[in-house]
Amino acid sequence: MNHYKELSEAFTEYLRLEKNASPYTVKYYKDDLETFFVFLNKEHIDRLEKVDFQIVRLFLTTLYNQKLSRRSVSRKISSLRTFYRFLERTGKVDGNPFIHLTLPKAAKPIPGFLYMEELEKLFEVNDLSDPVGQRNQAIIETLYATGVRVSECQGLLLEDIDFTIGTMLIRGKGRKERYIPFGRFAEDSLQTYINDGREKLLAKGKTSTNSVFLNARGNPLTARGFRLVLNKIVEKAALTVHVHPHKLRHTFATHMLNEGADLRTVQELLGHENLSSTQVYTHVTKDRLRSVYMNSHPRASDK
Structure with a gap:
């Protein structure tokens, strides 16, 4: 778990300093990473480089089984895709298992307004x-x-x-x-x-x-x-x-x-x-x- 924690901290630091991400955005990313790390621990996967497309598909199934909305699932997958892109850039992994995962687009709600x-x-x-x-x-x-x-x-x-x-x-x-x-x-x-x-x-x-x-x-x-x-x-x-x-x-x-x-x-x-x-x-x-x-x-x- 310490391995995951260190990488998570490095990633959130990157979001803050290089991407100028707001505290709210950083919090959402951290929450999404935490969800993924809990899943990996349950599957006894101790290194991020061991994650392949099959494990990603299993994670996706787990999210849907939790009755999460398509929008929430899409956000988590997008967060992890960005996280693995960061890991690739810093030489921590050789590939991005989330890159080819496609999700059905959630319908955008029509914004409410006042007359x-x-x-x-x-x-x-x-x-x-x-x-x-x-x-x-x-x-x-x-x-x-x-x-x-x-x-x-x-x-x-x-x-x-x-x-x-x-x-x-x-x-x-x-x-x-x-x-x-x-x-x-x-x-x-x-x-x-x-x-x-x-x-x-x-x-x-x-x-x-x-x-x-x-x-x-x-x-x-x-x-x-x-x-x-x-x-x-x-x-x-x-x-x-x-x-x-x-x-x-x-x-x-x-x-x-x-x-x-x-x-x-x-x-x-x-x-x-x-x-x-x-x-x-x-x-x-x-x-x-x-x-x-x-x-x-x-x-x-x-x-």
């Missing part, structure tokens, strides 16, 4: 005379205005926001940076919060911080804090739909496409490396496309 009527309710429930209410309004407006991930919103610093041209610097996955514009509603809520509510929250803290979003004690708001904030807003708005921070990102992308934004622009704004990641949002705009087609094409209808 404007539901969004309006979220924007109307915060007490704008209260520092926490101002902060919550700024969070909702920022998430919807920019489509940023929660981790990106959480990492936002005061100096990242340029009110003179209405853009903010976002640090995304793999330390990649991008600039995103924001509109008047987000600007108004951010200005109100930063110049009033944030100052009052900061006064409660023991140390100074440049983080934009603070908790009630004046410290930077955590990812868990963002989820709690959103849950409270949804509760106040009496919405019956489940709303998580990522749903506002889905909503941003869907509304942009529905209003005519091109896919490449939305890809750039979302910080997607591949266009295929953005294309999933086109599924939820088909009604809109049909409506535009029926109203625009000369021979689409008998109007």
Whole structure:
């Protein structure tokens, strides 16, 4: 087991330093490796170079017997394929037994999004005379205005926001940076919060911080804090739909496409490396496309 542990640690170090992988990504890889190592121990396989295609097929069967989803199985196999690629590169093994393993592609779930009527309710429930209410309004407006991930919103610093041209610097996955514009509603809520509510929250803290979003004690708001904030807003708005921070990102992308934004622009704004990641949002705009087609094409209808 020590042999496996050493290689696992070397691999996760490689992910952190060379691939700039996030802590969440590193954790998923480590969990996938642990699952594989437990399997190898049960099969009395003490060296990774002994793993061949037959053992890989047996591992795959074991995963399916655990009733894991196709998506979970695919992720684990992908993690191990990357792990063995690393072992090949460092001379620990001569081949990659996962390289020829093909998996059925899992159907991509259609992202859920909010309609404007539901969004309006979220924007109307915060007490704008209260520092926490101002902060919550700024969070909702920022998430919807920019489509940023929660981790990106959480990492936002005061100096990242340029009110003179209405853009903010976002640090995304793999330390990649991008600039995103924001509109008047987000600007108004951010200005109100930063110049009033944030100052009052900061006064409660023991140390100074440049983080934009603070908790009630004046410290930077955590990812868990963002989820709690959103849950409270949804509760106040009496919405019956489940709303998580990522749903506002889905909503941003869907509304942009529905209003005519091109896919490449939305890809750039979302910080997607591949266009295929953005294309999933086109599924939820088909009604809109049909409506535009029926109203625009000369021979689409008998109007």
